[in-house]
Amino acid sequence: MTTLTQRTIDVIRKNEADLQANWTASLEATGASRDARVTAIDIDNQTREFIRLLASNARVGDTSISGNDWSETRTFLERLSRSRALQGFDSQATASFIFSLKRPLFDLLQVEYAADPNELVAQMWAISELLDALGMHTIRTFQKSREEVIARQQEELLELSTPVVKLWDGVLALPMIGTLDSQRTQVVMESLLQRIVETGAEIAIIDITGVPTVDTLVAQHLLKTVTAIRLMGADAIISGVRPQIAQTIVHLGLDLQGIVTKSNLADALALALKRSGFTVSKV
Structure with a gap:
């Protein structure tokens, strides 16, 4: 399995601000940041927080998010998924928010590993696996949150359909x-x-x-x-x-x-x- 290197982690940590700016621009280009259900301030806070967590939680040779090192990131994604579920987003839109970070990260790695194409491919694959895992965790949490919302709505409908x-x-x-x-x-x-x-x-x-x-x-x-x-x-x-x-x-x-x-x-x-x-x- 391809793993992250210290060089990749360092370049992410050094370019957090540029990553967030490029990610926000990418969301703006796709129209995701213009959705009336989420404000520009929310988008800014969420992108900044996620990149900060990604940079601080990443470890050399580790692309698994099940360990304690990623607990804070998982909590952030769970909170994000629940809020998006309550706002009426679907699972695709919620996961795409995370997956859309791939392009800014790939662009950053292309500059860093321009002289080493083999390492570039390896690190792009490692980053892709990591974001896929984070995105899937987001989808699982979103589905669970939606099921909770639906169950609560069903209970409310039952109560409304049986007035005393x-x-x-x-x-x-x-x-x-x-x-x-x-x-x-x-x-x-x-x-x-x-x-x-x-x-x-x-x-x-x-x-x-x-x-x-x-x-x-x-x-x-x-x-x-x-x-x-x-x-x-x-x-x-x-x-x-x-x-x-x-x-x-x-x-x-x-x-x-x-x-x-x-x-x-x-x-x-x-x-x-x-x-x-x-x-x-x-x-």
């Missing part, structure tokens, strides 16, 4: 829209039970008008939610049981005995008010 609404004193409603799965059922139970505790509600209405189909799995999730509501000392009513869903439940042989169901939310609310001691009449 207070219909009356002591009466809560949970309109369900979309398919029920294990993860969503858990979010539903947590948010609904928390609202029962906060409001002291005695009746919770689960409206499944927006649930497209009910199969054995969905029914089991509903039963779990109803059981959890009852354990909290409240009653549960399931509304939005359309004829198609009723037929499906019968065909599947699902046991929903003991669970009060209504065809629509209005009927469920009327029942909840009646249980609460209220009557509704026209003026």
Whole structure:
């Protein structure tokens, strides 16, 4: 494996300012520095910091970035990747920021090793391997950061898609829209039970008008939610049981005995008010 020489490391350290200027110019030429999501000040700080770390962490004969010598550089790249992920950049643009340093470094080495073409090729290859490793570390961190962002957004969407609404004193409603799965059922139970505790509600209405189909799995999730509501000392009513869903439940042989169901939310609310001691009449 081709390795870095002390001469290469020294020339990088002596020309940090010129390297940064050429790198910034390269980014400007490709339009990367004109992206509205990142400021010119950020670009300047990031390029200066990375070149400083590259010059200080490089060691003779070492192109591996897994050692302790490169810990500070890895931390910088991880921080850069997370910020780019949050700003909406893709992995290619993030990695290209690191790979774009190759040309300024190659130009510097061409001047330094002009009289020794064989050593020039060797050191260009060593620098290329080093930047490739740093770029791949950036991509791995970026992908992990994006996965964390997506997971957090999915959780937020789940919470938004399962709002708990207070219909009356002591009466809560949970309109369900979309398919029920294990993860969503858990979010539903947590948010609904928390609202029962906060409001002291005695009746919770689960409206499944927006649930497209009910199969054995969905029914089991509903039963779990109803059981959890009852354990909290409240009653549960399931509304939005359309004829198609009723037929499906019968065909599947699902046991929903003991669970009060209504065809629509209005009927469920009327029942909840009646249980609460209220009557509704026209003026």
